[in-house]
Amino acid sequence: MAKNERVFYCSECGARYPKWLGRCEDCGQWNTIAEDVPSREKTIFGKDHIEFQGLSAEGKSTRRIKSGLAEFDRVLGGGAVPGSVVLIGGEPGIGKSTILLQILAAFSEKHRCVYISGEESAEQICLRAERLGLSSSNVKLACETNVDVIISSVGSDTDFLVIDSIQTLCCKSIDSIPGTVNQLRTCAYALINFAKTTSTTVFLVGHVTKDGVIAGPKILEHMVDCVLYFEGEKGNSCRILRTVKNRYGSCDELGIFEMSQSGLVNIENPSSLFLTSRSDNVPGTVTFAGMEGTRPMLVEVQSLVSKSYLTSPRRTVIGWDINRLFMILAVLESKTKISFSDRDVYLSIVGGLKISEPACDLAVALSLLSSRKNIVIPNGICSIGEIGLTGEIRSVPKCVERVKESSKLGFRHIILPGLSNIDGKDFPEVKFKRVNTIIDLVAFLGEEMRNDE
Ligand SMILES: Nc1ncnc2c1ncn2[C@@H]1O[C@H](COP(=O)(O)OP(=O)(O)OP(=O)(O)O)[C@@H](O)[C@H]1O
Ligand SMILES: [Mg+2]
Ligand SMILES: [Zn+2]
Known part of the structure; x- marks a missing residue:
């Protein structure tokens, strides 16, 4: 490479260019290209000869170490794996440093743990540890940003290493400032290499951009x-x-915590968190039996359909996909002749959860109809089902788990797709209402209305 050759990198995708461009040709982002020094990439394991092997897993096992903070172990898939590198991203002040300090303190009872901070002073971290009641744990603390010094000082006998944060690290062999693409890549390579060769579990904190990506x-x-x-x-x-x-x-696992004065606390029964605010006898509220990863979770769907004074009525969603809302409104309009075109529609998943499952369609439709027609869906009812474009209600995965959880939490009526593989005899305490199309659903609502009168 010529000595004075200039290189430019895209900070979004890492693409490399010989000259500055306003828009990255690879990822299409604007204003992401900046000049940087060329990276000297090393191969991770630095061998000049490879030895081949079979696929047999004999003698190898994924050892997992549990932290004791059950929700954290769950998202890792059952505990931390030695030699793995975990990147944790999140908004400023959300609690990244807090959770990692708690995890590390828990691991430090039996393992050697090191916490390296590049953005806070030792004093700040000690004060946090004091507040969390962790001052007497065996975590070794240091403030450092030079990745080579970190790796040489941490030593191979360390089991857990936290780096807070990867954006503050720098590698002195590269001239660019911390946080640039080259620095990030080089520091991450060095730490991954360190983790793999010494079987240290490394947790990296990552800042997020305003779009919410790392x-x-x-x-x-x-x-x-x-x-x-x-x-x-x-x-x-x-x-x-x-x-x-x-x-x-x-x-697709979720860990749910509550932030308190003494740090993050596991929430063992998340459904209770999302249902406690359940208000009796108001139209527009419906419970959905969802699945988050391997765990069933009941959440409340709320909607408000009100008269609109705008030329194009408002559609607002919180915690759900707005395109699915458009689709469900279109299906309802075309199949049931109930009009939403002169109404504003607000839909919200209670408790700040984001749901991406199509299985929530039925609960959304029910909630919309309930608010539109001013019909109360009684408290003991919950629903599951996906809605197709022709108005059919399609079956959803893991129906049995959802029904079990609903029944456990006291729901005695469950609305589900006609084709679900649920045997009513297995749940004698629950009444099932099977619906095959959106028309069945509207008919069911009609019955509800009569019952209420
Ligand atoms: N005394 C306190 N009582 C309750 N919560 C507190 C207290 N002090 C701090 N917190 C919580 O801890 C959060 C800060 O946590 P932490 O520093 O771990 O976040 P972070 O994600 O590491 O932030 P940053 O991106 O700035 O490093 C605060 O937003 C607040 O919610
Ligand atoms: Mg922090
Ligand atoms: Zn790009």
Whole structure:
């Protein structure tokens, strides 16, 4: 490479260009390209000869170490795997440093744990530890940003290493400032290499950009074994840890915590959290028996359908996909002749949860109809089912688990798709209402209305 050759990198996708461009040709983002020094990439394991082997897993096992914070172990797929690298992203102040300090303190009872901070002073961290009641744990603390110094000082006898945060690290052999694509990539490579060769579990904190994705090129997410996002709403103490990628487990697990004075606390029965605010006898409220990963979770869907004074009525959703709302409104309009075109529609999933399952369609439709027609859906009813474009109600996965959970929480009426593989005899205490089309659903609502009178 010529000595004075200039290189430019896209901070979103890491694409490399010989000159500056306003828009990245790879990922299409604007204003993401900046000049940087060329990276000198090393191969991770640095061998010059490879030895091949078979696929037999004999003698190898995925050892898992549990932290004791059950919700955290759950999102990792049952505990931390030695040698794995976990990236945790989240909004500023959401509690990333707090949860990692708690996890590390828990691991430090039996393992050697090191916490390296590049953004807070030791004093700040000690004060936090004091508040969380963890001052007497065996966690070793240091403030450092030079990745080479970190790796040489941490030593191979360390079992758990937390880096807070990857964006503050720098590698002195590269001239660019911390947080640039090159620095991020080089530091991450070095730490991943360290984790794999010494079987240390490394947790990396990652900042997020205003779009809510981890700052830096997407390749950072490709490089690590597991990516978790820590989410929560302002003014709400509920925090959700979501798996986005996991090489050692399922990637649709959720961990639910409550942020308190003494740190994050497991919430063992999340359905109770999302249902406690259930108000009696108001139209528009319906319970949905959802699944988050392997765990059934009951949540409340609320909607408000009100007269609109706008030329194009408002449609607003919180916690759900707006395109699915458009679809359900269209199906309702065309199949049932109930009009929403002169109404504003607001839909919300209570408790700050985000739901992406199509299985929630039926609950949404029911809630919309309930608010539109001013019919109360009684408290003991919950529903599951996906709605197709022709108005048919389709069956959903894991029906039995959903029904079990609903029954356990006291729901005695369950509305579900006609084709579900549920045997009524297995749940003698529950009354099932099977619906095959959206027309059946409207007919059922008609019955409800008569019962109420
Ligand atoms: N005394 C307290 N009582 C209750 N909660 C507190 C208290 N002090 C801090 N917190 C909570 O801890 C949060 C800060 O946690 P933490 O520093 O772990 O976040 P972070 O994600 O690491 O932030 P950053 O991105 O700035 O590093 C605050 O937003 C607040 O919710
Ligand atoms: Mg922090
Ligand atoms: Zn790009």
